[in-house]
Amino acid sequence: MIISASTDYRVAAQRRLPPFLFHYIDGGAYAEHTLRRNVSDLSDIALRQRVLRNMSALSLETRLFNETLSMPVVLAPIGLCGMFARRGEAQAAKAAADKGIPFTLSTVSVCPIEEVAPAIQRPMWFQLYVLKDRGFMKNALERAKSAGVTTLVFTVDMPVPGARYRDAHSGMSGPNAPLRRILQACTHPRWAMDVGLLGRPHDLGNISTYRGHPTGLADYIGWLGANFDPSISWKDLEWIREFWDGPMVIKGILDPQDAKDAVSFGANGIVVSNHGGRQLDGVLSSARAMPAIADAVKGQLAILADSGIRTGLDVVRMIALGADTVMLGRAFVYALAAAGGAGVSNLLDLIEKEMRVAMVLTGAKSISEINGDSLVRELKHA
């Protein structure tokens, strides 16, 4: 068991949420080997302690796509955040903006683009899946543009949904899902009131706006299931480029050749990611995939990374392995589910403090000074 702020928030989230929602957040694909390895491979990496180097002036600031970030952290796109806390996406986005870092709104958010973007003081990022319904994609891109979204995160590791057995057991997916969900929600009245689920239909903001009517969970799961597109290829990204001229980041890269192809395509960035172990169980953890990818493309585009990052020390480790910036997934979601926007703010403050301690004691005065030398050499490839 790793002790960290996110593990505390995880326990609190489990107490608060109905089981089907907690397991939707917490679970991964199949036997969850990759999910566990994401966390354990990172925490196994030994940081190299250095001392007596006058570390009084420290800067965590970094630049990415013409934005200044107070630290090299972005909140990852997470579907259904508005079911974990009332207007959850807006709360998390505000916490991120207050901290000076970007928030990425998921395609399948509860709060629509038009609600979240104006609620924060900095430009938002937006994540898009490749879906069969190209009308939806075009519409979402136009709406993102007019809401002032700066960066598009294009998630490519979901041409098919991964098999998530916890969701099947809990009633989040499967034939009896809607009935079981209602029964479970009724056993947690405090949660149901808090997310505003009682007394009004639940709405999947971006999708409902496009379809012109409220989209409840069961309807949404059906629509999304029918819309995954296994035919997706680099050609589809060319199509997107016609509608999007801002920075474009490809999320779900785990192989150096795919990273090189992203460079050839002209992507501005990649996210080294296995979707938090939620897609293909048995693939490499992001920490293990990172060194070869960094060798292949470092400096040619921005390298972001997620999957398994739970602490500020993990942020430093992932940057030392080759990432420029990281994304936080479950770490912030547990905090949001446990304590709303205040929980996310607190978690981000703790991540920053942990990063500061790690930087002082590895002798890195700035983010660009975190590199392979920050790790004990024989262990740095996990």
Ligand code: FNR
């Ligand atoms: C996700 N992830 C995800 N990714 C994406 O591109 N669009 C999405 O809508 C979602 N939704 C989503 C929901 C939940 C509950 C989780 C946990 C994850 C993947 C996410 O962006 C990120 O890649 C992982 O969460 C990173 O792994 P860790 O940090 O959670 O281990």
